[in-house]
Structure formats: C-alpha cells, structure tokens
Amino acid sequence: ELEALEHEGREYILQLDKAAGLRKNRANLAEWNYTANITKENEEKWIQLRLEISKQDKLAWEETKMYKWQGFQDNSLKRMFKKYSELGVAALPDDKYKQLMRSVSGMEANYATSKICSFKNETKCDLALEPDITEIFAKSLDPEELKHTWVEWHKAAGAKARSNFTQYVQLYNEAAKLNDYKDVADWWQADYEVPNFEEQLAKLWDDVKPLYQQLHAYVRKRLRDKYGDHVVSAKGPIPAHLLGNMWAQTWNNIESFTRPYPDKKELDITQAMKDQKYTPLKMFQMSDEFFRSLNLTAMPEKFWKNSIIEKPTDREIVCHASAWDFYDGEDFRIKMCTRVAGEQLRTVHHEMGHVQYYLQYRHQPFVFREGANPGFHEAVGDTIALSVSSPKHLRSIGLINGDAEDEQTEINQLYKMGIDKIVFLPFAYTLDLFRYGVFRGSTPPEDYNCHFWRLREALQGVEPPVNRTEEDFDAAAKYHVSANVEYARYYVSFIIQFQFHRALCNIAGEYVPEDVTRKLVDCDIYRSVAAGNALANMLKMGSSKPWPDAMEALTGQRAMRADGLLEYFRPLYDWLLAENQRTGEHIGWQPSNIQYC
Ligand SMILES: C=C(C[SeH])C(=O)N1CCC[C@H]1C(=O)O
Numbered sequence: 352e353l354e355a356l357e358h359e360g361r362e363y364i365l366q367l368d369k370a371a372g373l374r375k376n377r378a379n380l381a382e383w384n385y386t387a388n389i390t391k392e393n394e395e396k397w398i399q400l401r402l403e404i405s406k407q408d409k410l411a412w413e414e415t416k417m418y419k420w421q422g423f424q425d426n427s428l429k430r431m432f433k434k435y436s437e438l439g440v441a442a443l444p445d446d447k448y449k450q451l452m453r454s455v456s457g458m459e460a461n462y463a464t465s466k467i468c469s470f471k472n473e474t475k476c477d478l479a480l481e482p483d484i485t486e487i488f489a490k491s492l493d494p495e496e497l498k499h500t501w502v503e504w505h506k507a508a509g510a511k512a513r514s515n516f517t518q519y520v521q522l523y524n525e526a527a528k529l530n531d532y533k534d535v536a537d538w539w540q541a542d543y544e545v546p547n548f549e550e551q552l553a554k555l556w557d558d559v560k561p562l563y564q565q566l567h568a569y570v571r572k573r574l575r576d577k578y579g580d581h582v583v584s585a586k587g588p589i590p591a592h593l594l595g596n597m598w599a600q601t602w603n604n605i606e607s608f609t610r611p612y613p614d615k616k617e618l619d620i621t622q623a624m625k626d627q628k629y630t631p632l633k634m635f636q637m638s639d640e641f642f643r644s645l646n647l648t649a650m651p652e653k654f655w656k657n658s659i660i661e662k663p664t665d666r667e668i669v670c671h672a673s674a675w676d677f678y679d680g681e682d683f684r685i686k687m688c689t690r691v692a693g694e695q696l697r698t699v700h701h702e703m704g705h706v707q708y709y710l711q712y713r714h715q716p717f718v719f720r721e722g723a724n725p726g727f728h729e730a731v732g733d734t735i736a737l738s739v740s741s742p743k744h745l746r747s748i749g750l751i752n753g754d755a756e757d758e759q760t761e762i763n764q765l766y767k768m769g770i771d772k773i774v775f776l777p778f779a780y781t782l783d784l785f786r787y788g789v790f791r792g793s794t795p796p797e798d799y800n801c802h803f804w805r806l807r808e809a810l811q812g813v814e815p816p817v818n819r820t821e822e823d824f825d826a827a828a829k830y831h832v833s834a835n836v837e838y839a840r841y842y843v844s845f846i847i848q849f850q851f852h853r854a855l856c857n858i859a860g861e862y863v864p865e866d867v868t869r870k871l872v873d874c875d876i877y878r879s880v881a882a883g884n885a886l887a888n889m890l891k892m893g894s895s896k897p898w899p900d901a902m903e904a905l906t907g908q909r910a911m912r913a914d915g916l917l918e919y920f921r922p923l924y925d926w927l928l929a930e931n932q933r934t935g936e937h938i939g940w941q942p943s944n945i946q947y948c
C-alpha cells in the first residue's frame with residue numbers, strides 16, 4: 352500500500368516539477384527583458400507575469416500538501432516534496448505581492464539609472480556607476496574627488512531608496528511569516544540547512560580576524576604614507592573612500608602604491624590587457640577555454656548569441672554582472688557591462704562559473720537546479736579564478752612577463768590576493784548582519800544608517816568620508832541591498848573557495864603539503880582533467896543532497912572552515928606580523944571621530 356502511494360507521489364511530483372520548470376523559464380525571460388531594457392512597460396509585464404505565475408504556484412502548492420510524503424522511503428523524492436512544500440512570496444495576497452514587487456523593482460531601477468555630477472566639471476551630470484564612477488574609484492588619487500564621488504553616489508543610490516526599502520522589509524517579513532518563518536533573516540538562513548548558521552559565520556570571522564587586522568594595519572600605514580596623517584589617522588578606522596572601491600569591499604585598485612616590495616614589478620594586469628588590445632569577447636573566450644581545458648562543458652551556441660557582455664548605448668540596463676539559467680537545457684546567458692581590466696577578468700570567470708554550474712546540473716529535476724547552498728554557486732568561478740590569477744598562469748597567457756619567483760614577489764602576490772579576498776570578508780559579514788537586524792526589528796528604520804556604520808566600523812575598521820545622518824541610507828548604495836539579493840552567500844563563498852581550490856590543486860598534483868616546489872599560491876589547475884572531473888561530479892549534484900555531501904564529494908570535509916584560506920595566506924600573515932612590529936603600527940582601530948549616530 353505504501354509502495355503504491357509513494358509510486359503515485361513520484362508520478363505527481365515529476366509532472367509538477369516539469370510544469371514548474373516552464374514557469375521558471377517564462378519568469379526569467381520576463382525578468383531578463385526588464386533588466387536588459389529598463390522601461391515602465393517592461394516592469395509592468397514582469398510584475399503581471401509573476402502575479403499570474405503565483406496563482407499557478409499556489410494551486411500546485413495546495414495539491415502538494417495533500418501528499419503524505421514525510422513517510423516515503425526515497426530520500427530524493429522526499430527532498431523534492433519538501434522543497435515544493437514551501438510556496439514563497441506567492442503566499443502574499445495579490446495587492447501586497449504587487450506592492451512588494453514594485454518596491455524592489457523601484458529600488459533596483461533607481462540603482463541602475465542613478466547618475467551624478469563630475470567633481471572636475473560640475474555641469475557634467477551624466478556619470479553612471481559603470482563605467483564612469485567605477486573608473487574614478489579605480490584610478491583617482493585625489494581624496495577630494497573621491498569624497499565628492501562617494502557622497503554623491505550614496506545620496507543618489509542610497510538615500511533615495513530608503514522609503515521603498517522600508518516598505519520592502521515590512522512586506523517581505525509578512526511573506527516570511529506566511530511561510531512559517533519568524534522573519535526574512537530566518538528564511539534566508541534556512542537555505543543553508545544547518546541549525547547554527549549564524550554561529551558558523553561568527554566562528555569563521557573569529558578565525559580570520561587576526562589576519563584581517565594585520566592587513567588593515569599595514570594598509571592604513573601605507574595610505575598614511577601616501578595621503579598624510581591629516582587624511583589617514585594612525586589609530587582610527589580607514590576612510591572608506593580611499594580604498595579603490597565604492598564599498599571598500601575589495602582594495603585591489605590600491606595595489607600599485609601599497610604593495611610590500613614596490614621595486615618588484617606591479618602584478619595588476621590591467622595595463623597588459625589594454626596593451627594587448629583585449630576585448631570583452633576575448634575575456635569570455637579565454638574563460639570558456641579554461642573551463643574546456645578541465646574537460647568541463649563548452650558554452651552552448653545560444654550563450655554567445657543571447658548574452659550581453661558590453662554596456663548598450665541605446666537603453667538603460669541593470670549593469671551589475673549576472674548569470675542566467677532559463678531552465679530549458681540550452682538557453683544560458685550572462686549580462687555584464689564588461690570593462691577591460693584585471694578585476695573584470697576575475698568577474699568574467701565568476702559569472703562563467705555560474706553558467707558552468709547550470710550546465711553541469713541541467714539534467715537534474717528543476718527543483719534541484721540550484722547550488723548545493725547559495726555560497727557554492729558563488730564559489731565555482733572564483734575557484735577557477737584563483738588558478739587564473741597565479742603568476743604561473745598569467746605568465747603562460749602572456750599577461751605578466753617572466754620574473755624569477757623569489758620571496759618578495761611571492762609576498763607581493765599574496766598581498767595582491769589578500770587585498771581582494773581577505774578584506775572582502777568583514778564587508779560581506781557586515782552586509783547581512785545589518786539586514787538580519789533590520790528583518791528582526793532590532794534595527795528600526797530610524798536607526799538604519801547608525802547601525803549600518805556601527806557594524807562597518809566594528810568589523811571592517813572603515814569610516815565614512817563625512818558625517819552621516821538618518822537622511823542617508825548608505826546600505827542601499829550597494830547593489831544587493833537595492834536588488835534584494837542575500838549576501839552571506841559571498842561570505843561563505845570566499846571561505847569555501849579556498850577549500851575547493853586546495854582539493855583541486857591536490858588532485859591536479861599542483862599542491863603537495865610541505866613541498867616548497869608545490870605551493871598553494873603557485874597552483875594552476877589549467878588543463879587538469881582529473882581536477883575538472885572531480886569538480887564536475889560535485890557540480891552535477893545541484894541541490895539534490897544537503898551541501899555537506901557535496902562539500903565532502905570534492906574536499907573530503909563536511910564543514911565550511913577557514914583552514915584553506917589561512918593555509919593559503921600563511922606566508923603573508925607571518926610577513927605582516929613582522930612588518931607591523933617593525934614599523935610599530937597600532938593593530939586594530941579606535942572609534943572614529945566622524946559622526947554617524
Ligand atoms: C559578480 C557578482 C554577481 Se553574482 C557579485 O555580485 N559579486 C561577486 C563578488 C561579490 C559580489 C559583489 O560584486 O558585491
């Protein structure tokens with residue numbers, strides 16, 4: 352009898368899954384049409400379609416509830432039923448669902464179309480985040496220009512989003528409760544399927560904090576050397592506008608004047624890419640070739656036809672890089688306003704990693720066509736980029752000229768990787784610790800900006816360039832806050848990508864513990880079919896099993912741990928400890944003199 356019920360349940364869920372796949376295809380096409388051409392008409396079409404689809408989702412959900420699936424034998428079948436037992440935002444009544452959709456697309460459109468006036472020419476007021484403002488932050492060494500650009504962007508993209516954001520929090524929390532969660536923080540953390548996710552994040556930060564503090568102290572000293580102690584104090588937080596990035600989330604753009612051994616050549620490959628006439632298409636073709644060298648899947652023909660890899664000039668689009676699965680097994684796309692620069696080559700690999708994951712799990716039921724957890728999806732491309740960023744690989748593709756690997760160039764290399772990977776962690780941690788507080792109500796709207804900056808100062812040791820008030824809303828000046836994209840996934844990714852990298856380097860024979868000729872920092876898995884097959888086996892699983900199973904399949908570990916990252920950066924940590932002692936630099940930071948609460 353139970354056999355028959357389970358058999359009937361399987362028939363049902365597989366047919367439901369196919370129908371759900373078609374709905375995802377239609378929804379993603381409508382979202383693509385809106386974000387690739389931001390108009391009121393396309394926004395309305397996307398909202399109407401999601402409303403129509405929510406009705407079909409609700410019918411399917413009512414029917415699924417009738418099955419006694421908890422008692423089934425087949426774990427995979429139970430996992431499918433469990434996932435389809437959660438309705439999602441469609442649980443909201445129509446009017447509230449529409450309001451929620453409008454508040455998010457309103458924030459996202461504001462972010463994507465915000466323009467500011469130039470510091471150097473105040474009548475020129477058409478500067479967009481990409482490429483104009485990003486280029487200013489990458490190149491300008493004028494603290495006043497950087498301050499102006501920072502303040503204007505945060506006014507246009509942050510403050511303007513405050514009312515939409517407040518409404519979004521209210522409605523999204525209602526949807527969370529309708530799905531049996533306490534609040535959205537609870538809902539977001541459920542995707543990681545561990546009971547103590549937030550404690551795990553805190554433990555990882557405890558493990559990495561000493562390394563971050565040493566790097567922070569060293570960079571603050573080098574910035575003080577550059578700009579003077581009236582701009583950068585000896586013991587306070589670092590002013591956020593001097594770190595080469597609007598959100599101070601990666602400091603790679605200040606490598607040229609802060610690297611440990613300045614007489615050794617610069618490792619940033621942007622100039623070499625420009626000299627060699629790199630184009631966005633060439634960057635994508637190189638990434639595709641790297642994946643193929645691992646015996647992974649080539650980008651399908653539709654990818655090259657349908658993707659947008661350069662900023663269009665005839666319309667407004669969401670420029671923030673994104674990868675898309677249209678759930679039909681052949682239509683996969685990237686939308687990116689690509690610039691020819693070193694950090695963009697990493698982003699290209701990041702996005703191509705998403706598409707490779709889509710390709711590897713495209714035979715799974717639709718409901719399992721996800722990352723093992725959201726952090727896995729963000730880690731694939733970055734893991735490949737760790738090999739691409741190695742001096743050995745960059746030399747092999749002619750982006751850096753030969754230089755004997757000595758102690759000093761290795762420290763410079765680890766420093767370059769550290770100001771990208773280590774400094775990102777407290778930024779990512781801040782962004783969702785802040786939003787957990789917002790969704791839980793411990794951060795009410797009147798405290799949004801004060802709590803945001805209190806966390807940024809406590810964890811990142813950065814301060815705003817000027818005083819802030821609750822007229823501002825600086826969190827929304829970051830894409831993911833304006834676009835309702837959860838961010839702990841990146842914090843997880845920047846930890847587990849080093850576990851993945853170490854495992855793949857081991858399999859490729861590129862890394863042997865304690866063997867100085869096989870160091871992790873020099874590892875390049877390029878052309879290792881063995882490494883590619885191991886990665887593919889993990890990617891093929893999608894979310895069909897709990898993520899510890901996927902982690903174990905590739906690394907032999909069942910938990911996310913900082914040991915991979917700490918092993919990778921060990922030589923840099925030792926160097927920073929000695930260097931900061933030599934210069935007597937204060938480690939850590941005292942409270943800022945800037946007012947923001
Ligand atoms: C490139 C993407 C698209 Se999923 C991105 O948002 N990333 C990649 C690294 C961190 C985060 C960011 O830019 O804030």
Ligand SMILES: [Zn+2]
Nearest residue numbers: 701705728729
């Ligand atoms: Zn991503």
